[in-house]
Amino acid sequence: MMASNISEFDRTISFGEAALQRIRAFRHPAHPTNYEFWFTYATGFNAGLNDAVNKIISAGRAVTPEEADTLYQIHIAPSHLSQKVDKMGAMIVDEISQVMAMIDAARGSASAYDQSLNGLEESLGRIDQDRDQVRLIIGALIQATREIQHANDELEQRMVETRQEILALQLNLEAIRAEAMTDPLTQISNRKYFDAALEKMLAEARRGERGFSMLMIDIDHFKSFNDTYGHLVGDQVLRAVATGLQNNTKGQDVAARYGGEEFAILLPDTPLRSAVTLADNIRRTISAKELLRQTTGERLGRLTISVGVATYHDDDTAQALLERGDHCLYAAKRSGRNRVISETDPEAVMHISDQELL
Structure with a gap:
């Protein structure tokens, strides 16, 4: 040992x-x-x-x-989530087991009450005019009724408490599901949620319900922020950009951290031209703010982003749409950064055509 x-x-x-x-x-x-x-x-x-x-x-x-x-x-994180879901599921199962036990107990009480009534009915059938015997039977009937009423009152109270506990467990489970779909650093949607939302919008678009556009966003010179000022400032930069995306999206728009310093936004019911306008508004909003070191107030300069904009075409796959968005994004970075390039811009069209020939 x-x-x-x-x-x-x-x-x-x-x-x-x-x-x-x-x-x-x-x-x-x-x-x-x-x-x-x-x-x-x-x-x-x-x-x-x-x-x-x-x-x-x-x-x-x-x-x-x-x-x-x-x-x-x-x-790694999904295993933590799985453990939380398993624990929450076990608690819900336990609560349901308690409800079933209470129902069984209520059935037992009702059965005993039914037997008491049957016995009293037989006794009443055998008596004649014995008032004392009638009083005893009626007293026993009243006592049995009170006992079943008491049992029902206890069952009702426990059912109310159990309902509240199950509702609380459901809320906790919803919180866990939300946590699974949220990037812990920036507190916006994560890649998993983005991928699911993209598949949903693609399915809607293929059914002819509505189209959508997509922004692919990359923070310019992010590595230099990390190397120069450290990872805490890098985290601050990521949170600042995420806040800028949240402040400029609404309704059914989906803003997500796509990976590393890259973000993405899905824009339902938004044509390409409107998506480009929104992308430029986001770019201007972020570049207008000067970054300050939170611990010292030191001025660290201004953030800029590059944005690629693509829109859904008939029979698009997720891969095809993402590749077009990526081509537009990298065209923006090659063109000097701090720019918005859409799939119809010459810089992007040339690069997409070159890729299709490969």
């Missing part, structure tokens, strides 16, 4: 040391999530995570904090 404990101690310590070595080597902030990320990688138990990380390393690149964050959300 002692040898087993020592072996487990040594094994986990070695995983922890390996995790810290990676954090130091890649200069990641020593946040608990980063430690969990590299500890999980060190164990080798999460094959998907290890394959993704190994591909980056084998390409001769360092794993950036943004890549680590994205991979954490894909390969």
Whole structure:
């Protein structure tokens, strides 16, 4: 027993040391999530995570904090969500079991009451004019009635309490579902929610219900913000851009963090020209604000973004639409950044045509 404990101690310590070595080597902030990320990688138990990380390393690149964050959300965070859902589901099942037990108890009380009435009915059938016997029977009937009434009152009260508890559990479950679809850093929708919303809009568009457009957004020179001012400022930049997107979208629009420093917006019932106008409004709004370091108030300059705009065409797939949006985005970056390029602009048309020929 002692040898087993020592072996487990040594094994986990070695995983922890390996995790810290990676954090130091890649200069990641020593946040608990980063430690969990590299500890999980060190164990080798999460094959998907290890394959993704190994591909980056084998390409001769360092794993950036943004890549680590994205991979954490894909390969580790869902397991936390699954545990929460399992726990919540078990609690709901327990509440339902209690309801069933109460119903069984009520059935038992009703059955006993029915037997009492049958017995009293037989007794009444056997008596003649014995008033004392009648009083006894009626007294027993009244007592049985009071007992069943008391049991029903208790059942009603417990049912009310159980209903409230189940409603609370349902609210908690909805909160967990919302958490699963929200980017923890920026508090806007995450890639999982975006992908689901995109598939839904594609299905609606194919049925001829409504079209939509899409913005692909990238923060200009984001890596230099991280390298110059640190990852805390980088996180501040991501939150500032997310706030700018939220403030300029409404209704059924879907603004999401697509990955790293890239964002995306789905705009139902919005033609290309209107989507370009909105994209430029967002670009102007974000570039008009000067970024200040939250801890010191130091002026860090102005943020700019590049935006690619694509719109749905008949029989578009998600991949085709995303590729057009990406081509437009990179055309905006190649054209000097801080620009909006749509799929009809010459810079994008040329690049899309070149890609189709490959």
